[in-house]
Amino acid sequence: MVKLRGAEEIRQMIKKLPLEQRRIFSITAHIDHGKSTMTDYLLARAGLMSRELAGEKRMTDFDEEEQKRIITIFTTVVNLVYRFEGKEYLIQLNDTPGHISFTGEVSRAIRASDGIILLVDAVEGVMTQTITNLRLALQEGCKPVLYINKVDRLISELRLSPQEVITRIDSIIREVNKLIEMYAPPQFKKAWKVSFATGSVAIGSAKDGWGFTYEILKKKFADPKEGYLEVFRRYAKGDIKWLRENLPLDEAILEMVIKHLPSPKEAQKFKIESIWRGRRDIDAYEALINVDKNGPLIGMVTKIFIHPKTFQTALIGRIWSGTLTKDTVLYLLSKGSTARPHRLGVMELADILDVDEIPAGNLFAMTGFLVPAGESFIGMDVYDEYKDLIENGEFGFEPIPYASEPVVSRAIRPKDPNELDTLAKVAEMWVAADPTARFYLDKESNQYILAGVDPLQLEILIKRINMKVPVTVDEPIIVYRERVQKRGIEVTTKSPNALNRITLYVEPLENSVAEAIRKGLIKEEQDPKARARLLREKFGWETHLARNIIAIEETNILINATVGVQRFDRVRDYIIATFRDFCRGGPLAKEPVQNLKVVITDALVHEDPVHTQMGQIFPMTFAALAVSFLTGDPALFEPVLRVDIKAPQQYMGPLITLLSQRRGRIIESTIEGNDAHIIAHVPVAETLDLAEKIRSITSGRAFFGYQFETWWKVPETMQEELIRQIRKRKKLDENPPTVETFSRFIYQRT
Numbered sequence: 001m002v003k004l005r006g007a008e009e010i011r012q013m014i015k016k017l018p019l020e021q022r023r024i025f026s027i028t029a030h031i032d033h034g035k036s037t038m039t040d041y042l043l044a045r046a047g048l049m050s051r052e053l054a055g056e057k058r059m060t061d062f063d064e065e066e067q068k069r070i071i072t073i074f075t076t077v078v079n080l081v082y083r084f085e086g087k088e089y090l091i092q093l094n095d096t097p098g099h100i101s102f103t104g105e106v107s108r109a110i111r112a113s114d115g116i117i118l119l120v121d122a123v124e125g126v127m128t129q130t131i132t133n134l135r136l137a138l139q140e141g142c143k144p145v146l147y148i149n150k151v152d153r154l155i156s157e158l159r160l161s162p163q164e165v166i167t168r169i170d171s172i173i174r175e176v177n178k179l180i181e182m183y184a185p186p187q188f189k190k191a192w193k194v195s196f197a198t199g200s201v202a203i204g205s206a207k208d209g210w211g212f213t214y215e216i217l218k219k220k221f222a223d224p225k226e227g228y229l230e231v232f233r234r235y236a237k238g239d240i241k242w243l244r245e246n247l248p249l250d251e252a253i254l255e256m257v258i259k260h261l262p263s264p265k266e267a268q269k270f271k272i273e274s275i276w277r278g279r280r281d282i283d284a285y286e287a288l289i290n291v292d293k294n295g296p297l298i299g300m301v302t303k304i305f306i307h308p309k310t311f312q313t314a315l316i317g318r319i320w321s322g323t324l325t326k327d328t329v330l331y332l333l334s335k336g337s338t339a340r341p342h343r344l345g346v347m348e349l350a351d352i353l354d355v356d357e358i359p360a361g362n363l364f365a366m367t368g369f370l371v372p373a374g375e376s377f378i379g380m381d382v383y384d385e386y387k388d389l390i391e392n393g394e395f396g397f398e399p400i401p402y403a404s405e406p407v408v409s410r411a412i413r414p415k416d417p418n419e420l421d422t423l424a425k426v427a428e429m430w431v432a433a434d435p436t437a438r439f440y441l442d443k444e445s446n447q448y449i450l451a452g453v454d455p456l457q458l459e460i461l462i463k464r465i466n467m468k469v470p471v472t473v474d475e476p477i478i479v480y481r482e483r484v485q486k487r488g489i490e491v492t493t494k495s496p497n498a499l500n501r502i503t504l505y506v507e508p509l510e511n512s513v514a515e516a517i518r519k520g521l522i523k524e525e526q527d528p529k530a531r532a533r534l535l536r537e538k539f540g541w542e543t544h545l546a547r548n549i550i551a552i553e554e555t556n557i558l559i560n561a562t563v564g565v566q567r568f569d570r571v572r573d574y575i576i577a578t579f580r581d582f583c584r585g586g587p588l589a590k591e592p593v594q595n596l597k598v599v600i601t602d603a604l605v606h607e608d609p610v611h612t613q614m615g616q617i618f619p620m621t622f623a624a625l626a627v628s629f630l631t632g633d634p635a636l637f638e639p640v641l642r643v644d645i646k647a648p649q650q651y652m653g654p655l656i657t658l659l660s661q662r663r664g665r666i667i668e669s670t671i672e673g674n675d676a677h678i679i680a681h682v683p684v685a686e687t688l689d690l691a692e693k694i695r696s697i698t699s700g701r702a703f704f705g706y707q708f709e710t711w712w713k714v715p716e717t718m719q720e721e722l723i724r725q726i727r728k729r730k731k732l733d734e735n736p737p738t739v740e741t742f743s744r745f746i747y748q749r750t
Contacts, residue, residue, distance in 0.1 A: 010355075014090070019263050023093075027093060029129070029149075030128065030129040033120060036095055084255075103129070106133050108303050112300070112302040116142050117145055118176065122154050123158070135182075138180065143188070143262055147211070147256070151205055152207060173196065180193050209243075231247075268361075272285070276398070287321040292321055292322070301374065303315075304433035315371065317363070331380055334372075373432065373435060392529065410458050412449070412472075412473045413473075415471060415472055416470070426465050480639075483637050491504065507632065517554075523552060524552040551576040560600050578617065578622050588635075588636060589732075626742055630739055639708060641687055642679065642708075643681070643682050647675065691704070
C-alpha cells in the first residue's frame with residue numbers, strides 16, 4: 001500500500017515518529033550505473049512523480065547542467081513516507097554523484113548517513129568510484145546494501161544464459177564483499193557482508209523498472225528459481241510491462257532499506273564511534289550514541305545547497321543530539337563564533353519544507369548564515385558546559401574525509417575589473433560549498449586562481465560563478481608540488497637594514513604527520529597542549545618542537561624553537577605571513593610547497609619598532625626559507641591518478657602498452673572470463689587525452705574510471721625542463737633562483 005504524504009504529515013513525523021521507523025541513507029555508485037534512474041521509482045512510489053515518467057525524468061537531477069550532461073553533479077536530499085508491513089517509515093535519502101569530479105558531494109552525504117545503497121552495473125562491474133564510495137562509506141560507519149543494476153543488458157544485449165547471469169552476479173557480490181572485509185569497522189567485517197540469500201542484495205533493471213530480492217521471489221512464486229527464470233521468458237516475449245507490474249523495482253529497494261539498513265537509534269551507536277574524536281567519558285557522548293533529543297544540541301553542516309537560479313543558500317546537515325529550533329543561538333566549533341537560524345526545516349529537492357523544530361535523528365535545512373561544509377555546531381549552553389574541552393580540542397567530530405585534492409587550476413578574472421570583489425565573494429561561496437576546491441590570490445601574478453580535482457569540476461564551478469559575475473579564464477593547468485627530500489642547511493639571514501636576523505632550517509615533514517593534517521587531526525587552531533601531546537605520543541616528536549608550532553599552512557608546519565629571544569612577538573605575525581606566502585609558491589617554480597617542516601632556532605629583533613616592519617622582516621625570512629629549501633635536495637612532485645580499465649581480453653596488450661607509454665605503472669592485470677581488468681597509476685599530466693585513446697584502442701568497448709591516488713617525484717630527466725616551462729608560463733625568469741640569488745641577505749658571522 002502506498003501512502004501519499006503532505007507537508008503537515010512530514011512535519012509531524014520528523015518531530016514524533018519513533019527512531020526505529022526512520023532511515024537515513026545515501027545512494028552511491030560509479031558514474032552512469034543508474035542511481036538517479038532508480039531514485040525515480042522511489043519518488044513515484046511515494047507519489048512525488050508519475051510512474052509513467054519514472055526511469056526517464058531523473059527527477060533528482062533537476063539542475064539544468066545535470067540535465068544537459070545527463071550526470072548527477074550535486075547531491076539531492078528528499079524526504080519520503082512509506083507504509084511497509086503495517087508501519088509508516090520516514091525515509092531521508094541522498095542521491096549522490098558518481099563522477100570523480102564530485103566525490104566531495106559523496107563524502108559529505110555519507111557523513112550524514114547511516115547506510116548506503118551501493119549500485120553496481122551488471123555489465124561494467126565494480127569500478128573505481130564504486131570502490132572509492134564504498135570505502136568512504138565503510139570508514140564513516142555506514143552499512144551497505146547492494147543493488148546490481150542493468151541486468152537487462154546481460155539478458156538482451158550479451159545474451160547470457162540464466163546460469164551465466166548468476167555467475168556474473170556472484171562475481172560482483174564476491175568483489176563487493178572483499179572490499180567490505182578490507183574497509184569495514186573491525187566488528188562489522190563479517191556482519192556487513194552482502195548476500196542475495198539474506199536479502200541484502202537486489203538485482204534488476206532501473207531502466208525497465210523491475211527488481212527483486214530473494215524474499216520477494218519466495219513471496220511471489222512457489223519456486224524462487226521459477227521466478228528468476230520467468231524474467232528471461234518475459235524478455236524473450238518482449239513483455240517488460242509484466243516485469244514492471246509484478247516485480248516493481250521500488251518494492252525490492254524499499255524492502256532492503258527497511259530490513260537491512262539501520263535506524264538512527266541503532267546506527268548512531270557505531271556511527272559516532274567512527275566520526276567522534278572528542279572525549280567519550282562525558283554526558284554529551286552518551287547523548288550522541290543514544291540519539292537523545294532532550295540531550296545537548298550537537299549537529300553538523302554536511303552540505304551547502306546553492307539554488308542554481310536564485311543563488312540563495314541553505315545549510316543541510318544532521319542533528320546528532322538534542323533538538324534544533326529556529327530561536328536557538330548556535331556556537332560554531334571551527335569558526336569560534338555564534339549564529340542563529342533564520343529559516344528551519346528539511347530539504348525537498350530544491351525547496352525547504354519549514355519545520356519549527358528538528359530533533360536528533362533527522363536531517364535539517366536552515367538559512368540565515370553561511371559556513372563551510374563540514375562545520376559543527378552546538379547550543380550555547382553546551383559551549384558553556386564544555387568550554388575547556390572545546391579549547392583543548394577534546395570535543396568535536398573528525399573532519400569529513402575526501403578522496404581527492406586540488407591538482408588542476410585555472411586563472412580566473414572578471415570581465416569588468418570593478419567586479420573583482422564580487423568575484424571573490426561568489427567564488428568563496430562555491431568553495432565553501434565544495435571544500436575540495438580552492439580559490440586564492442596568486443601574489444606573484446596578481447591573479448585569482450581556482451583549483452580543483454579535475455577540469456570538469458572547475459568547468460562547473462566557473463559556469464556557476466559566471467552566472468553572477470561574467471569572467472574570463474585561462475586553460476586548465478596541472479598543479480605540481482615542491483618538496484625537499486632532506487634537511488636543508490641552517491642559515492642565518494639579515495634584514496635589508498641589517499638590524500634584524502633570523503636563523504632557521506627546513507626539512508621534510510613526516511608523511512604520517514602530513515596525513516594527520518589532511519585529516520584534521522592536527523590543525524593550527526587546536527589547543528597547543530593537546531596538539532603537542534598528540535605529536536609526542538603518536539609521532540615521536542621532541543617536546544620543544546611539538547610545543548612551539550606557530551603556524552600550519554596546508555601540510556607545512558612552522559616552529560619557533562628559539563629560546564630567550566627578545567621582542568620576537570613583535571615580528572611573529574610578519575614571519576608567519578612570509579611562511580604562508582612561501583608555502584603558496586616555492587622557489588623552484590612558484591608551485592605550492594608540500595610536507596615541509598620549518599624550525600626557527602634563533603633571531604635578533606631590533607629594539608626600535610621603526611626598523612622591524614614587514615618591509616624588513618619579509619625579505620629576511622623569505623631568503624632564509626629559500627636558501628635552506630634550495631639546499632634540501634628540492635624537487636617537483638606531480639599528482640597521480642589510479643586508472644581502472646575493464647575491456648575484452650584481446651585489448652589487454654595494447655592497453656598496457658598505452659599506459660606504459662604514459663609513464664604508467666601497472667598495479668594489477670587480471671583476466672576475468674573474457675574480460676581483462678587493468679589497474680594502473682598514471683601521472684595526471686599524461687591523462688588529458690587518455691579517455692579518447694582508450695576508446696580508440698578498444699573500439700569503445702572499454703569501461704574505465706579514475707581517481708586521485710598519490711604524488712610522485714617528477715623524473716630527474718624531466719625536472720629541469722618542466723621547471724623552466726612552468727616559470728615561463730608564469731612570466732618568471734626561466735632560470736630558478738639559487739643560493740647565490742639570496743646572498744645579499746645571508747649573514748656572515750665574523
